Amino acid sequence: MKYVTFYFHRELREYFGLDYPLEYVLQRRASIKDIIEALGVPHTEVGEILTDEGEAGFDHIPCPGEKILVRPVEAPVDVKSPTRLRPESWPETRFIADVNVGKLAMLLRMLGQDTLWSNSYQDRDVAFLAAQERRIVLSRDRGLLKRKEIMHGRLVRASNPDDQLREVARIYGLDIFCRFSRCLRCNQVLEPATKSEIIHRLKPRTRKYFDYFEICPGCERIYWRGSHWEKMCSRIH
Ligand SMILES: [Zn+2]
CATH class of the missing domain: 3.40.50 (Rossmann fold)
Structure with missing residues (x-):
């Protein structure tokens, strides 16, 4: 027998429409990553691969007769914590x-x-x-x-x-909380702006009712906590 048997976790099976168990005929020497992706599942969706010999990496080459369990990435993902499939620790979630x-x-x-x-x-x-x-x-x-x-x-x-x-x-594992610390247009972190420096760019009503402003150092868009801000916050909430 020149096939391996896959046992995809229910979440992956249902979303990607895979059989359980799934028998895959080995036609050539291929890594487990290539085989899983040939079945339609991007490697980014896979959280753990278990073979008869234990946890495997993406470079594992399956042998005929092997049984392989594939589990999805599980919430909450912490990019700082290395795993067998993703051994590199990242400094932050971006x-x-x-x-x-x-x-x-x-x-x-x-x-x-x-x-x-x-x-x-x-x-x-x-x-x-x-x-x-x-x-x-x-x-x-x-x-x-x-x-x-x-x-x-x-x-x-x-x-x-x-x-x-x-x-x-x-x-x-993100907090759903309105921060408005970044420019919505270009992603840069906003900086406080002095009203006197930007007053010439404000409409009369904004000039009259608001005193605290922030500016994007990238595109120079000005932000203040007006009705548009309240609308966005209530959407987030
Ligand atoms: Zn900007």
Whole structure:
């Protein structure tokens, strides 16, 4: 017999439509990572691989007759804690969002989460920045998450941005709390601005009713806690 038997955890099985157990015919020498991805599951979704010999890494080469248990990434993911599949410890939780989850990126910025996003990103840009800056990739695109440069990522299940935020917050253990410490347009950390220095850029009503302002050092957009701010906070709540 030239096949291995996979036992995918229910969560993966249901989402990716896999049989249980699943018999996979070995046609060539391939790593477990390549086989799992050929079955449609991006490596970023896998939290643990157990073989007859114990925990395995992504480079494990399955032998005929082997039985393999595949478990999903479990919440809350802590990128600082190394695992067998992801032995590198990252300094902090940071994100990069694919073009298909732009509204989710804005919501994460409202929480103060460092989240890169641009509507001009190509897959290769996302993968490059994720590796370069050690960022978790958020995407609805399975193909992107199969890229080898990406270590941490989430195939976002929900289609509605508010539900996506709930999903990502649960997986990465984020506090859902409005911080407004980052520019919603460019992700930079806001800095306090002196009213007298920016007063010429304010509309008369804003000038009259508000005294505390922040400015983005990147795009120079001015932020204050007006009705738009209250609306965003109530959405987050
Ligand atoms: Zn900005």
